[in-house]
Amino acid sequence: MPAAERRERELLSSADVARTIARMAHQVIEKTALSPAGAGDLVLLGIPTRGAHLASRLAALVAEFAGAPVCSGVLDVTLYRDDLRRRPHRPLATTELPPGGVDDRLVVLVDDVLFSGRTVRAALDALRDHGRPRTVQLAVLVDRGHRQLPIRADYVGKNVPTALAEEVGVLLSEVDGRDGVVLRGLGGRAG
Amino acid sequence: MRHLLSTAELSRDVAVELMDTADKLRQALLGRQVRKLPTLRGRTVVTMFYESSTRTRVSFEIAGKWMSADVVNVTAGGSSVGKGESLRDTALTLAAAGADCVVVRHPASGAAHRIAGWLPGVAVVNAGDGTHEHPTQALLDAVTLRERLGGDLDGRRVGIVGDLLHSRVARSNAHLLRLLGAEVVLIAPPTLVPAGIAAWAGGDGSGPLAVSHELDAELPALDAVMVLRVQAERMAGSYFPSAREYAAGYGLGEDRLALLPEHAVVLHPGPMVRGMEIASAVADSPRAAIATQVRNGVHVRMAVLYHLLGAAEEVA
Numbered sequence: 368m369p370a371a372e373r374r375e376r377e378l379l380s381s382a383d384v385a386r387t388i389a390r391m392a393h394q395v396i397e398k399t400a401l402s403p404a405g406a407g408d409l410v411l412l413g414i415p416t417r418g419a420h421l422a423s424r425l426a427a428l429v430a431e432f433a434g435a436p437v438c439s440g441v442l443d444v445t446l447y448r449d450d451l452r453r454r455p456h457r458p459l460a461t462t463e464l465p466p467g468g469v470d471d472r473l474v475v476l477v478d479d480v481l482f483s484g485r486t487v488r489a490a491l492d493a494l495r496d497h498g499r500p501r502t503v504q505l506a507v508l509v510d511r512g513h514r515q516l517p518i519r520a521d522y523v524g525k526n527v528p529t530a531l532a533e534e535v536g537v538l539l540s541e542v543d544g545r546d547g548v549v550l551r552g553l554g555g556r557a558g
Numbered sequence: 559m560r561h562l563l564s565t566a567e568l569s570r571d572v573a574v575e576l577m578d579t580a581d582k583l584r585q586a587l588l589g590r591q592v593r594k595l596p597t598l599r600g601r602t603v604v605t606m607f608y609e610s611s612t613r614t615r616v617s618f619e620i621a622g623k624w625m626s627a628d629v630v631n632v633t634a635g636g637s638s639v640g641k642g643e644s645l646r647d648t649a650l651t652l653a654a655a656g657a658d659c660v661v662v663r664h665p666a667s668g669a670a671h672r673i674a675g676w677l678p679g680v681a682v683v684n685a686g687d688g689t690h691e692h693p694t695q696a697l698l699d700a701v702t703l704r705e706r707l708g709g710d711l712d713g714r715r716v717g718i719v720g721d722l723l724h725s726r727v728a729r730s731n732a733h734l735l736r737l738l739g740a741e742v743v744l745i746a747p748p749t750l751v752p753a754g755i756a757a758w759a760g761g762d763g764s765g766p767l768a769v770s771h772e773l774d775a776e777l778p779a780l781d782a783v784m785v786l787r788v789q790a791e792r793m794a795g796s797y798f799p800s801a802r803e804y805a806a807g808y809g810l811g812e813d814r815l816a817l818l819p820e821h822a823v824v825l826h827p828g829p830m831v832r833g834m835e836i837a838s839a840v841a842d843s844p845r846a847a848i849a850t851q852v853r854n855g856v857h858v859r860m861a862v863l864y865h866l867l868g869a870a871e872e873v874a
Binding site for chain 1: 559575578579582583585586589590591592594595596597625864865868869870
């Protein structure tokens with residue numbers, strides 16, 4: 368498919384992304400019944416690259432709404448992927464767990480797009496090697512469907528029905544210079 | 559990257575990527591109860607050591623095991639090599655038995671290159687070939703220097719002191735450090751400087767290379783000094799009058815440590831001969847990064863195995 372023919376349609380604007388993350392922060396507080404006293408129990412762990420930035424934004428908002436500081440961190444899952452030998456070399460990203468680790472805490476994994484579910488499976492395996500969280504939940508900005516594993520998210524910013532050939536792009540100002548979510552693909556659905 | 563045979567054939571990008579991967583692995587394993595990654599599950603690494611070794615063999619074995627590869631160790635003494643089997647036949651046997659990666663140390667320069675040519679589809683790592691190269695040692699030294707000096711090696715000045723003639727570590731380090739933009743000063747008595755050392759200044763390295771016979775004159779300007787072992791086992795003739803005279807001229811003692819700048823780091827690839835090329839007090843001082851080198855050696859070798867075995871095979 369020649370690049371020039373790929374169409375791009377905006378699914379979420381910059382303002383939509385901000386609103387969506389704020390709503391997800393409220394949902395985290397509601398679902399975990401978070402009190403200021405219990406906030407130290409919560410760890411938001413982002414999966415690089417964009418999940419890591421989402422996790423720190425989400426942590427800042429949860430802290431603001433709940434009125435207590437919340438930990439966030441970064442969990443690189445590259446070494447746990449099941450497709451390493453099907454792809455060219457993948458560079459590693461940084462792993463940074465908050466002080467105190469993940470043992471007996473409530474961990475919310477954060478990623479930008481939920482697709483096959485394989486990244487989340489890798490994250491669950493990675494997490495197990497770092498300790499034993501009390502509960503693990505999953506937050507994603509976009510769920511685009513096409514799961515290949517029995518995995519679902521606890522917090523979804525936006526559900527987007529997609530065709531397999533399409534591509535969902537999450538843009539974050541920390542990485543891409545602006546916020547937004549776009550759908551890239553051919554024909555019908557996009558445009 | 560299909561093999562790791564020498565630092566001379568590394569590009570700066572690949573070298574930095576390997577070093578960064580080693581740093582990330584160190585950080586990923588930091589403070590963990592389970593120091594085991596599933597990355598190379600089902601891959602088989604065979605170490606094939608025709609010369610004695612403690613740290614290199616052990617760290618390759620630990621590196622492979624921490625990444626869940628199956629690691630098998632073959633030594634010349636306990637194998638059919640003792641019955642007269644050729645290097646090629648031994649290598650073919652290991653490949654036929656299912657090795658995905660062969661890590662080889664051999665007294666003959668070029669042994670790893672030959673094996674790489676004989677075994678299509680098997681990744682070969684040179685863990686020291688004669689007086690030629692020892693690329694993973696140079697990588698772990700560079701990772702250690704970057705950690706200790708707190709940043710890139712661009713413009714840093716590193717002295718390599720001692721038995722340059724028999725040292726694969728010196729050659730690998732000279733290539734890699736210059737590739738990374740550092741200045742290298744090779745310091746040795748004239749009898750231990752190899753002929754054709756000028757050729758070391760070739761290659762892609764951007765940093766300058768100098769040769770000196772005066773250790774004391776060089777020390778004040780160094781950011782790091784790498785002390786080489788005097789390789790008595792490779793010495794057929796006499797290269798210096800006595801061990802005492804060598805130590806007096808080129809051994810790193812406490813008096814010489816005082817000539818180094820405050821921030822300068824002391825490295826030794828091991829094994830050390832205390833009292834010969836390095837004084838005990840220097841080896842045990844906080845200025846020496848010898849234990850850090852060994853620790854980083856495991857992470858560097860993990861990084862190398864990950865690069866060689868952890869991705870789809872490159873098309874030749």
